[in-house]
Amino acid sequence: MGISTYEVMYIQALDNYPFNVEECIEKLQYVIAADDEHAGAHCLMGLIYEEQLKDYKQAEYYYRMALYLDRDYSPVYSHLAGLLINLGRLEEALAIIDAGLRVPGIDKASMLYYKGLLYEKFEMYATAIQYYTDAKKVCLNNSFMDTMDEHIKRVKTKKGMDKKSEKNKSDKKQEKKKKQELS
Numbered sequence: 001m002g003i004s005t006y007e008v009m010y011i012q013a014l015d016n017y018p019f020n021v022e023e024c025i026e027k028l029q030y031v032i033a034a035d036d037e038h039a040g041a042h043c044l045m046g047l048i049y050e051e052q053l054k055d056y057k058q059a060e061y062y063y064r065m066a067l068y069l070d071r072d073y074s075p076v077y078s079h080l081a082g083l084l085i086n087l088g089r090l091e092e093a094l095a096i097i098d099a100g101l102r103v104p105g106i107d108k109a110s111m112l113y114y115k116g117l118l119y120e121k122f123e124m125y126a127t128a129i130q131y132y133t134d135a136k137k138v139c140l141n142n143s144f145m146d147t148m149d150e151h152i153k154r155v156k157t158k159k160g161m162d163k164k165s166e167k168n169k170s171d172k173k174q175e176k177k178k179k180q181e182l183s
Contacts, residue, residue, distance in 0.1 A: 006034040010041055017044060021052055039070035043079060050083055059083055071099075074106040081114045085121060093118055109139035116151065125159040 013027035025048060031041040046062030049055045063080040066073055077100030084093035097118065100111050116131030129152050136148045 004035075006031045006038065009034075010038060010044075013041070013044060017047070018051065021048060024048065037069050039066040039073040039076070042066040042069065043073065043076045046076070047079060050079070056083060056087060072103055072105075074100070074103050077103065077106060078110045078114060081111070081118075085114065085118055088121075090118055090121055109135045109141075109144060112138065113144075113148065113151075116148075116155075120151075120155055120158075123158075123162075125155050125162070128155050 009027045010031045013024045013031065016024035016027065018024075024044070028041050028045050028048075031038050032045070035041070042062045043066040046059045046066065049062060050059035053059075060080070060083060063076050063083065066076040067080070077096055081093045081096045081100065084090070084096060093114070097111055097115050100106055101108065112131050112135035116128045116135060118128075119125075119131060120128040122128075132148045132151045132155070136145050139145055139148070
């Protein structure tokens with residue numbers, strides 16, 4: 001049994017993205033028309049809606065359709081988690097990340113990165129640093145490891161900013177108290 005025509009078209013669509021989006025869309029439309037249960041085609045269409053068209057509602061539709069069609073299609077988990085984080089829907093993103101971490105063959109480093117990003121958005125900096133560190137431990141890519149180091153550095157800076165902000169608030173309260181005592 002050989003590779004079907006729509007699978008070849010899907011591979012061509014993947015090859016065209018993001019350099020020739022028009023050709024990619026044309027091929028994806030063909031694939032989805034021929035096989036409306038092709039999770040990869042739906043996921044890639046979601047990526048086009050998210051990155052190229054900034055139509056997040058449609059992007060989410062296609063990502064969720066890919067999940068509905070194939071719960072084990074691992075690439076969709078990171079795309080959907082990233083979209084939900086960017087939209088500020090953090091609880092939903094956490095559920096997607098946790099589900100994704102149970103999928104066989106998923107890129108655990110990427111999912112842990114998104115979990116770190118999520119906790120950074122929650123302003124839970126120590127937890128975010130821990131997830132970025134965990135992502136470093138399971139990654140197999142030096143560039144990814146360097147990127148995690150940069151995220152950790154950024155979060156530590158934010159953590160320091162919080163401490164300075166709290167100190168400034170405390171100092172202002174003390175100044176106000178002294179002024180009231182002098183009055």
